[in-house]
Amino acid sequence: MDELRKLAKELLETSAVNIVIGYEEGTAGKTRAVFVEKPEDTDRLLFDSRCIQNLAAYVTKREVKDKGRMAIAATLPVMRSIIQLASEFQVSDDSLHVLGLTPESRLVEFKSLTDVEKFVHQYQIEIDANYKGKLENLNKLTPSERWKFWIDELTPCFKCYACRAACPMCYCSRCTVDFNQPQWIPVPSHELGNFEWHFMRAVHLTGRCIDCDACYNACPLAIPLNLLTKKMIEDVKANFGGYQPLLKGEHLMSTYKPDDKENFIQ
Amino acid sequence: MADFEPKIVAFVCNWCTYAGADLTGTSRIKYASNVRIIRFPCTGRIDYMLLLKAFDEGADGIMVSGCHPNDCHYTSGNFHARRRWIMFRSLSDFMGIDIRRIIFSWVSAAEGARWAELVNSTVASIRELGPYDDYKKIAKKPLMEVINNG
Numbered sequence: 051m052d053e054l055r056k057l058a059k060e061l062l063e064t065s066a067v068n069i070v071i072g073y074e075e076g077t078a079g080k081t082r083a084v085f086v087e088k089p090e091d092t093d094r095l096l097f098d099s100r101c102i103q104n105l106a107a108y109v110t111k112r113e114v115k116d117k118g119r120m121a122i123a124a125t126l127p128v129m130r131s132i133i134q135l136a137s138e139f140q141v142s143d144d145s146l147h148v149l150g151l152t153p154e155s156r157l158v159e160f161k162s163l164t165d166v167e168k169f170v171h172q173y174q175i176e177i178d179a180n181y182k183g184k185l186e187n188l189n190k191l192t193p194s195e196r197w198k199f200w201i202d203e204l205t206p207c208f209k210c211y212a213c214r215a216a217c218p219m220c221y222c223s224r225c226t227v228d229f230n231q232p233q234w235i236p237v238p239s240h241e242l243g244n245f246e247w248h249f250m251r252a253v254h255l256t257g258r259c260i261d262c263d264a265c266y267n268a269c270p271l272a273i274p275l276n277l278l279t280k281k282m283i284e285d286v287k288a289n290f291g292g293y294q295p296l297l298k299g300e301h302l303m304s305t306y307k308p309d310d311k312e313n314f315i316q
Numbered sequence: 317m318a319d320f321e322p323k324i325v326a327f328v329c330n331w332c333t334y335a336g337a338d339l340t341g342t343s344r345i346k347y348a349s350n351v352r353i354i355r356f357p358c359t360g361r362i363d364y365m366l367l368l369k370a371f372d373e374g375a376d377g378i379m380v381s382g383c384h385p386n387d388c389h390y391t392s393g394n395f396h397a398r399r400r401w402i403m404f405r406s407l408s409d410f411m412g413i414d415i416r417r418i419i420f421s422w423v424s425a426a427e428g429a430r431w432a433e434l435v436n437s438t439v440a441s442i443r444e445l446g447p448y449d450d451y452k453k454i455a456k457k458p459l460m461e462v463i464n465n466g
Contacts, residue, residue: 188410189410193409193412193413193414193415194412194414194450195412196409196410196411196412197411197412197413197414197450198412199412200411200412201412201454226365234365234369238462238463240454240462241454242372242454242455242456245411245454246365246368248411249368249407249411250365252407253364253403253404253407256403256407257403278407278410278411281406281407281410282403282406282407285403285406285407286403289402289403289406290399303399303400303403304396305396305399306392306395306396306398306399307395307399308385308386308395310395310398310399310402311402312385312398314401314402314405314420315398315401315420315421315422316419316420316421316434
């Protein structure tokens with residue numbers, strides 16, 4: 051923690067970066083995001099096991115980007131998000147300096163995003179066994195039982211879009227759900243709109259979600275909406291192989307193979 | 317149930333299946349009239365949201381069809397579409413949409429007779445499944461009731 055503060059201070063003092071994104075003590079025993087612009091404020095930074103928010107959601111925000119070069123305290127999921135964002139041309143070496151916090155709580159200062167990518171690729175994206183069990187149980191149900199399950203689970207959703215705000219991959223300045231001509235998704239928190247919103251979210255994150263659970267953690271009603279993205283991760287893996295964010299290379303859902311399986315096409 | 321006539325929406329590409337359906341007509345082949353055809357430039361243009369909208373509007377079944385692989389007018393539109401369909405089907409199934417009601421197929425401009433067969437078999441299978449009540453329960457009409465009656 052002291053190391054992180056020292057490094058952040060150095061970076062701000064030498065003007066290597068203009069802003070450091072990290073965690074600070076919040077309320078009710080929780081941590082929250084902090085944006086440090088002055089070297090003397092770096093004492094507010096902290097890092098411990100409570101730091102689960104995905105800070106990569108901020109690096110595409112206008113208000114943060116406008117400050118200039120950023121440094122970010124990045125746990126493994128944050129680093130994965132950054133690589134995915136870089137592959138989508140949302141961040142680059144010029145705009146971002148990554149202070150990696152490894153799963154062993156070591157601090158690593160990365161020289162470039164290529165180094166971050168190398169580091170990230172040491173770890174596979176694996177769905178937690180507990181969630182795998184939940185997915186299997188749902189797969190065992192009949193379609194109409196699953197329909198009932200989702201309609202019931204999604205009914206309390208009042209479309210606060212906290213899941214969208216917390217997700218680093220949801221950076222579109224105008225989201226499909228905000229369109230009103232045509233109105234793709236009905237606004238009231240009614241079953242139809244709720245169903246379509248969560249369906250749409252899962253489709254848009256297919257092949258991009260890096261399984262950080264930020265959406266689920268942000269949901270005020272603890273709707274298990276991360277089951278949808280986890281299911282998509284499992285199925286993309288099963289159908290198209292490798293699942294890792296890549297700086298260079300094809301995005302899984304905007305490419306194809308001539309021999310993609312088509313056992314369902316008549 | 318006996319007099320249930322399924323409503324089927326067909327999303328087809330301009331270059332193959334639409335021309336194929338045209339050939340069905342010019343060949344004077346008779347087929348079920350339950351299908352409403354919507355013409356797209358390419359299967360790659362068929363957005364998954366449009367399929368959901370068809371169910372919202374009361375469709376009991378959906379057909380999606382375009383050029384056979386390697387025959388796409390735009391070289392790879394159908395390949396891209398196929399990859400999206402794979403994931404669309406798996407998500408739909410996971411969220412409980414009855415995927416037996418969504419028929420994907422390749423029909424070329426020369427397969428007029430096949431189009432007639434495909435429509436007939438789709439109508440028969442949807443007729444057996446009955447109206448899509450699950451989706452109709454949450455679709456447009458109840459929504460308008462919510463808006464109007466609070």
